[in-house]
Amino acid sequence: MKNSQMKTLLKVLSYMKRFLPLLLLSIIFAGINVALTLYFPILTGDAIDLIIEEGRVDFDGIYLILEKGVYAVLVGAIAQWLMNVCNNRMTYGIVRDVRRDAFATLQKLPLKYLDNHSQGDVVSRIIADVDTFADGLLMGFTQLFTGVATILGTLFFMFAINGRIALAVVAITPLSLFVAAFIAKRTFSMFQLQSATRGEQTAFINEMIGNQKIVQAFHHEDENLERFDEINERLEKYSLRAIFYSSLVNPSTRFVNSIVYAVVALLGALFAMAGGITVGQLSCFLTYANQYTKPFNEISGVITELQNALVCAGRIFELMEEKQEIPDKEDAVVLSEADGSVVAEHVCFSYEPERKLIEDFNLSVKPGQRVAIVGPTGCGKTTLINLLMRFYDVREGCIKVNGIDMRNITRESLRANYGMVLQETWLKKGTIKENITMGKPDATMEEILAAAKAAHAHSFIKRLPNGYDTMITEDGGNLSAGQKQLLCITRVMLCLPPMLILDEATSSIDTRTEAKIQKAFGTMMQGRTSFIVAHRLSTIQDADVILVMKDGKIIEQGTHESLLSQNGFYRELYESQFRG
DSSP: OHHHHHHHHHHHHHHHGGGHHHHHHHHHHHHHHHHHHHHHHHHHHHHHHTEEETTEEOHHHHHHHHHHHHHHHHHHHHHHHHHHHHHHHHHHHHHHHHHHHHHHHHHHSOHHHHHHSOHHHHHHIIIIIHHHHHHHHHHHHHHHHHHHHHHHHHHHHHHHHOHHHHHHHHHHHHHHHHHHHHHHHHHHHHHHHHHHHHHHHHHHHHHHHHTHHHHHHTTOHHHHHHHHHHHHHHHHHHHHHHHHHHHHHHHHHHHHHHHHHHHHHHHHHHHHHTTSSOHHHHHHHHHHHHHHHHHHHHHHHHHHHHHHHHHHHHHHHHHHTSOOOOOOOTTOBOOSSOOSOEEEEEEEEOSBTTBOOEEEEEEEEOTTOEEEEEOSTTSSHHHHHHHHTTSSOOSEEEEEETTEEGGGBOHHHHHHTEEEEOSSOOOOSEEHHHHHGGGOTTOOHHHHHHHHHHTTOHHHHHTSTTGGGOEEOGGGTTSOHHHHHHHHHHHHHHHOOSEEEEESTTTTSOHHHHHHHHHHHHHHHTTSEEEEEOSOGGGSTTOSEEEEEETTEEEEEEOHHHHHHTTSHHHHHHHHHHOO
């Protein structure tokens, strides 16, 4: 645990390097504020000593001291304000950089990470955990600097007034530190559980909000409430334990501080009676005793908050340290325009090493061929698409485009040569036009209209309130599933890359519109290598070659007619759809 805390702390300090000027200014202003705060009790003590007895009061001297006190308070307040300004700029500058780097890391993570981690937990790390980290960091900067400076300053002044009383104070101090350290160790593990459970809860809420229609369709509301209550109760339990342990720090250290104050009062009174110090100095000493012990309470609270902040920072840095996507080779080829030839040689791949999926896969696709991929669920169709787009790299063998191993081509140029329409549609929050031009931002309005008409999307777009300037919500929530799919098809129609991937591209479209779009696809696929994943075999009968996959292997290959004549697995699939 100590190693992980130290590792996290060092990373936080590395971000602080960029704000060293602000850090130094904050320390300077903290020192000024503390010096003037500690100077005020001296003025108070001097004023008390000017009250000698009834009728013998040096009012001129007291007024002069009062004037000095006003200046000290004003300058101290200004210094504290400037210190807070520096701390705020430093804290939120660090938070900005951490969030930026975390999001940048997210863009470079392989799909494997996002497939294995819930979206809600990732969101919780970048949003909630960073906010908690910011709160702890801000409190740490604000109170730690002034607290340490106050302790050192009061010690200096106390030793200057009376060294023996000051030694008694120092002797009792370690008890306060021991109590705070003892409780802090037990608090850290509770904050870890609290932060992890909060991420789990965020993930569950995010999942349920995104799939509320399914939840209601299957009457799963009660089960979801039970699941949420279970997570919520765990979060309550961990939060209460964390707060309970952390809240013990303040009263425990205050008890020790009261002992310090009592010792100072007793010893000071004895010294004053013996003529060792004046009444004004005793008053000054008691004020310093209070000021000396107060930072221990604040620092103890800061340590608790910093522990919570470090736990959250640890979760953020854990995300940022995840193994990123293997970068392109330095000599990687930029594929300007693929000719459409794709060759797979002895390809082996599995998401988990112990669960084999694709083994010794071989494929040769000529430029301009239409390749249909069919087979039962889980046979590896979508996995093959992931490999063609290089969302995952093959474990063995290779896939070549234009005769070049994919791993020797830059990902950006490779993917730019593919047009992809998936069964799962994705649209960003923005206008219809912005979503269509995602792959070609500089497209003219004439090109956009032509693509929309070819995809049969123009008719429904012009019926929207603002046509192509209509704003749609995140993931196109205010459009039907079919309309969203038409927009995704239009997006590819606009770019017309040399290779196409259509993964159940018309699954959410009515039969009449599908027939029109199949004609549009036919035009679009002319001269372009196309990979068509389909469950409805009626849509791929015109394919140049049909690959029948089962258990990660191609078990049959040929045209629609030749495969039917083989009386094999393809014929079984076909007849199962058209029987009767």
